[in-house]
Amino acid sequence: MNMPSEVRPKIPKPFKLVKYFSLTSLIVILVFTIVFSIIIYQRAKKTLLTNSQEYVRLLAENLNHQVFVQFTALMYYKFGKVQLRDKVQYETLDRVVRNTIHSFPINQVNIYDRYGDIIRYSTDPSLVGKSGLGGKYYIQAMKGETVSKFISKGGFWEFIWANKGERKLKTYVPYRAEKLLSWKMGPVLGVFEITQDLSEDYKGLWRSQIRWLGITITLMGLLFFTLRLIVKRADQIIEKRAIERRKLEEQLHQAERLASLGEMVAAISHEIRNPLGIIHSTAELLKKKGAQSDQGMKLAEVIVQEANRLNGILTEFLDFARPQMPKLTSCKMESVIEKNLEFLKPEIEKHHIGISRKYSRDGGEVLADPHLLYRAFLNIFLNAIQAMPNGGTLSVEIDHQDKKGEGVMVKVTDTGTGISEEHIKRIFNPFFTTKQRGSGLGLSIVKNIVESHNGSVEIRSKPGLGTSVIISIPRG
Numbered sequence: 001m002n003m004p005s006e007v008r009p010k011i012p013k014p015f016k017l018v019k020y021f022s023l024t025s026l027i028v029i030l031v032f033t034i035v036f037s038i039i040i041y042q043r044a045k046k047t048l049l050t051n052s053q054e055y056v057r058l059l060a061e062n063l064n065h066q067v068f069v070q071f072t073a074l075m076y077y078k079f080g081k082v083q084l085r086d087k088v089q090y091e092t093l094d095r096v097v098r099n100t101i102h103s104f105p106i107n108q109v110n111i112y113d114r115y116g117d118i119i120r121y122s123t124d125p126s127l128v129g130k131s132g133l134g135g136k137y138y139i140q141a142m143k144g145e146t147v148s149k150f151i152s153k154g155g156f157w158e159f160i161w162a163n164k165g166e167r168k169l170k171t172y173v174p175y176r177a178e179k180l181l182s183w184k185m186g187p188v189l190g191v192f193e194i195t196q197d198l199s200e201d202y203k204g205l206w207r208s209q210i211r212w213l214g215i216t217i218t219l220m221g222l223l224f225f226t227l228r229l230i231v232k233r234a235d236q237i238i239e240k241r242a243i244e245r246r247k248l249e250e251q252l253h254q255a256e257r258l259a260s261l262g263e264m265v266a267a268i269s270h271e272i273r274n275p276l277g278i279i280h281s282t283a284e285l286l287k288k289k290g291a292q293s294d295q296g297m298k299l300a301e302v303i304v305q306e307a308n309r310l311n312g313i314l315t316e317f318l319d320f321a322r323p324q325m326p327k328l329t330s331c332k333m334e335s336v337i338e339k340n341l342e343f344l345k346p347e348i349e350k351h352h353i354g355i356s357r358k359y360s361r362d363g364g365e366v367l368a369d370p371h372l373l374y375r376a377f378l379n380i381f382l383n384a385i386q387a388m389p390n391g392g393t394l395s396v397e398i399d400h401q402d403k404k405g406e407g408v409m410v411k412v413t414d415t416g417t418g419i420s421e422e423h424i425k426r427i428f429n430p431f432f433t434t435k436q437r438g439s440g441l442g443l444s445i446v447k448n449i450v451e452s453h454n455g456s457v458e459i460r461s462k463p464g465l466g467t468s469v470i471i472s473i474p475r476g
Contacts, residue, residue, distance in 0.1 A: 060173035110193035326369035352391035387416025
């Protein structure tokens, strides 16, 4: 039962939707999450700066009032002028400023002279007397404007390094004289430079953003894996349908080829059968009347035998071309098998083959055509016997339940030469055979008979280890 190899065309792999969707989705989700986090961080930072500026303005109004009432007005009243070089006046101003900003998150307060960009007072004494530090912000404040500048590492990487370094907000507020019993402010007497340390606020903001980013990435990850499972399932369905479509196309092409082949075989068989019948009849007549010699008798016998063999082949051709519809009746699979084994007993004994039986208790009763099943199993047993020319064991197993539990399973196993994997793919092809004599239609006819009963046939084999033919027939 060995057969030549066949090179099958490679089937292109289906489009891997999961692979491309997963990679694209992951990149899009990560980019979207990071960009969205940066946007939210920038807006939160802007809100923080706005709130801090408003906070400083309110503090500056209170500081302006306290310095003017408790220091400037008092010094003019006591000394007739303000002179910060005087230790008493400087300490008085320092006490007023520190009492005012006490318990507020103010890092530093500087007071600039109105006659130049010079620091006349500072909570950091080392800065007193220095000039040029206010710059354009000092000039704008002297014009009556309140301006701020933010000091940080800045740039794109600020979001990453927000938990490190210092973040300061310097606000320049004009220091004005106050008019008693009036809400109107007087002329600008100098400039307050109030420095807020926003480092802790930024760290808190950064930690909140990191937590939000972590939660968002987690949710996005869950969404991503959910979508991945959905798309993977869709990809499996698409691939399964593609395989089913290819199988249906192959079955359709095979059916079309077999239909054309059947018509041709049927026509040729009919044309051959008529003259073959005449040859057979003439040879039989010669045998009955007696030939002129023993050699003539032998030749007549050979003609009869070959005519019978050729008629058998033509019968197979016609059975393949025009398969019979089964006439269903209740029958036991055990009876069909035993009838085959009894008929083939001479051949089995001739090749020294042992028989092993394993039948279910109920005998495997089915609704089928016993005559067609007999012909199908006859082909299977003949193939098994031919695969064991030097003897072996032929095992027959009948199970009252197949794999699906809907029918009867029959398993025929031989210990013959076996079939290679590439040959099994062609085993049911019409006219495919490696035997020197034979039509190559035996297993094709078996397949047609089994499928006409809505059953299935499967062949398992390994070279040198024998072959198993498994047939399932529905109960009815």
